[in-house]
Amino acid sequence: MIVADRKPLEEILEMIKDANKILLVGCKGCVTVCNVGGTKEVGILASSLKIARKKEGRPLEVDEKTLERQCDPEYVEQIRKSVDQYDAVISMACGVGPQFLSEAYPQQRFLPAVNTTFFGGAVQHGVWSERCAGCGTCVIHFFDGMCPIARCSKSLLHGPCGGSSGGKCEISKEVDCVWDMIVRKKMEQGRLADLATLKPAKDWRTARDGGPRKSVREELVQ
Amino acid sequence: MNDLKSGSNLEKVLKAGHFAFTGECGPPKGANVVHLKEKIAHLKGVVDAVNVTDNQTAVVRMSSWAASTIMLHEGVEPNFQMVCRDRNRLAMMSDILGVYAMGVRNMLCLSGDHQRFGNHPEAKNVYDIDSIQLIALVKKMRDEGKFLNDEVIDVPPRIFIGAAANPFAEPFEFRVHRLALKIAAGADFIQTQCIYNMDRFRAFMKRVVDLGLHEKCYILAGVTPMKSVGMAQYMAKQVPGMDVPDSVIARLKGAGKGKAAEEGIKFAIEQIHEFKEMEGVAGVHFMAIEWEHRVAEIAKQAGVLPRPKVD
Numbered sequence: 001m002i003v004a005d006r007k008p009l010e011e012i013l014e015m016i017k018d019a020n021k022i023l024l025v026g027c028k029g030c031v032t033v034c035n036v037g038g039t040k041e042v043g044i045l046a047s048s049l050k051i052a053r054k055k056e057g058r059p060l061e062v063d064e065k066t067l068e069r070q071c072d073p074e075y076v077e078q079i080r081k082s083v084d085q086y087d088a089v090i091s092m093a094c095g096v097g098p099q100f101l102s103e104a105y106p107q108q109r110f111l112p113a114v115n116t117t118f119f120g121g122a123v124q125h126g127v128w129s130e131r132c133a134g135c136g137t138c139v140i141h142f143f144d145g146m147c148p149i150a151r152c153s154k155s156l157l158h159g160p161c162g163g164s165s166g167g168k169c170e171i172s173k174e175v176d177c178v179w180d181m182i183v184r185k186k187m188e189q190g191r192l193a194d195l196a197t198l199k200p201a202k203d204w205r206t207a208r209d210g211g212p213r214k215s216v217r218e219e220l221v222q
Numbered sequence: 223m224n225d226l227k228s229g230s231n232l233e234k235v236l237k238a239g240h241f242a243f244t245g246e247c248g249p250p251k252g253a254n255v256v257h258l259k260e261k262i263a264h265l266k267g268v269v270d271a272v273n274v275t276d277n278q279t280a281v282v283r284m285s286s287w288a289a290s291t292i293m294l295h296e297g298v299e300p301n302f303q304m305v306c307r308d309r310n311r312l313a314m315m316s317d318i319l320g321v322y323a324m325g326v327r328n329m330l331c332l333s334g335d336h337q338r339f340g341n342h343p344e345a346k347n348v349y350d351i352d353s354i355q356l357i358a359l360v361k362k363m364r365d366e367g368k369f370l371n372d373e374v375i376d377v378p379p380r381i382f383i384g385a386a387a388n389p390f391a392e393p394f395e396f397r398v399h400r401l402a403l404k405i406a407a408g409a410d411f412i413q414t415q416c417i418y419n420m421d422r423f424r425a426f427m428k429r430v431v432d433l434g435l436h437e438k439c440y441i442l443a444g445v446t447p448m449k450s451v452g453m454a455q456y457m458a459k460q461v462p463g464m465d466v467p468d469s470v471i472a473r474l475k476g477a478g479k480g481k482a483a484e485e486g487i488k489f490a491i492e493q494i495h496e497f498k499e500m501e502g503v504a505g506v507h508f509m510a511i512e513w514e515h516r517v518a519e520i521a522k523q524a525g526v527l528p529r530p531k532v533d
Contacts, residue, residue, distance in 0.1 A: 153336050154306070154347070158354040158403055160396075161333045162388030162415055163462040170462035171338045183396045192399065198358060198407055201311060201351045201370060
């Protein structure tokens with residue numbers, strides 16, 4: 001899923017300093033699963049904003065709404081009737097949400113309440129970790145299901161580098177060295193020879209390096 | 223010797239069977255050419271080639287190619303270092319052609335320390351290709367006369383291709399396999415990480431010799447003299463991939479106050495003597511780290527002077 005973190009309250013307050021009435025829009029997709037932008041978090045942020053503005057002596061009116069998904073025009077339609085009542089609309093979805101909203105309602109102002117961080121999953125309750133870089137050409141079959149593009153700090157296709165120590169990456173003891181994991185798994189399974197071949201330079205055109213991407217499935221296009 | 227790959231002094235020395243001795247020089251944090259030339263002068267005639275580091279530890283310095291050309295003007299052969307952190311494949315190929323055109327004949331291909339270590343941790347990293355792919359790229363440019371995209375190069379660069387090896391990083395059992403990959407990719411010579419754990423290095427070299435890798439590539443053992451107990455402790459704890467045994471720290475401490483540096487030099491000289499006899503080791507890469515002025519005396523005591531002249 002897409003993982004995100006809530007922006008600091010001060011940053012959000014700064015974005016809406018001129019607004020008196022806002023709509024806070026959550027999303028029931030990824031950001032609900034990673035506990036950052038679902039119905040519950042929309043409620044918490046709404047209360048926090050109202051309390052902060054009340055303290056300033058400039059009360060803020062906040063309406064709350066959580067859509068099934070903000071990355072789908074069908075659900076984005078659900079706020080059409082009310083959207084113009086507000087001075088600004090804050091999206092608590094990933095970076096896709098405020099953009100889909102903005103495209104649907106060119107007359108309104110949309111602001112992000114979260115920093116979208118990565119594609120990953122929960123490794124324990126409350127902790128999410130990156131797994132995929134969305135490079136457009138998956139290579140993890142060479143590495144027993146582990147991705148050095150996303151998880152090696154240098155995206156090495158021939159690791160581990162000289163900075164790997166105690167199973168950790170040179171950048172931080174908090175970061176696992178994925179190449180250490182790949183090599184150990186290959187050794188345990190007696191398949192180290194898999195790593196003896198040279199991989200050609202990666203074609204980054206399918207990644208963001210090739211420009212903004214689009215996926216078209218002809219059979220579905222009407 | 224028409225079969226030389228680059229014709230560099232380092233290549234000639236190694237090919238003639240001499241025990242090579244290379245040095246290192248970090249470009250200045252600025253455009254201080256006077257200081258750079260002073261450091262270079264200390265190494266003239268003392269080493270076969272001098273590594274010119276490329277924004278080492280991810281700290282911005284004068285570019286390695288520019289410092290390499292200054293070195294050439296001073297009559298010292300550079301070993302131009304290039305890291306994968308700062309350049310994509312276009313910039314790499316362009317700089318390889320550029321340095322060759324300026325007279326550079328040796329190049330060391332490295333991944334590079336991650337920018338989070340350095341003085342611009344906010345920077346975007348590149349890592350378009352990795353160090354092993356960089357080795358293969360230089361080899362392709364030299365031997366096939368082609369760019370990565372297979373277009374023909376109008377006068378290909380003849381470069382003696384170097385790579386690094388860290389015998390002490392983990393998993394230890396895999397290090398020799400990664401070295402083999404670098405050799406398969408086209409490395410002509412290897413310079414290792416600074417060696418302090420001699421037992422582990424001996425075990426590593428035994429694996430290298432067992433696999434016959436030393437016959438496919440020249441291996442230069444990395445030596446950096448410890449200047450103080452503090453430096454040894456810092457390297458042991460703070461520098462990733464560095465293996466400093468407690469016995470080395472104890473030895474420096476045991477030397478007494480103000481004598482740790484001399485003890486560090488003594489240890490380095492002992493190491494060089496052992497490397498001269500060690501099977502598979504073709505030379506020493508001596509990284510003085512701002513001690514360029516002391517390299518000549520250490521080289522003399524280690525018995526590696528005068529440096530051979532090979533035509």
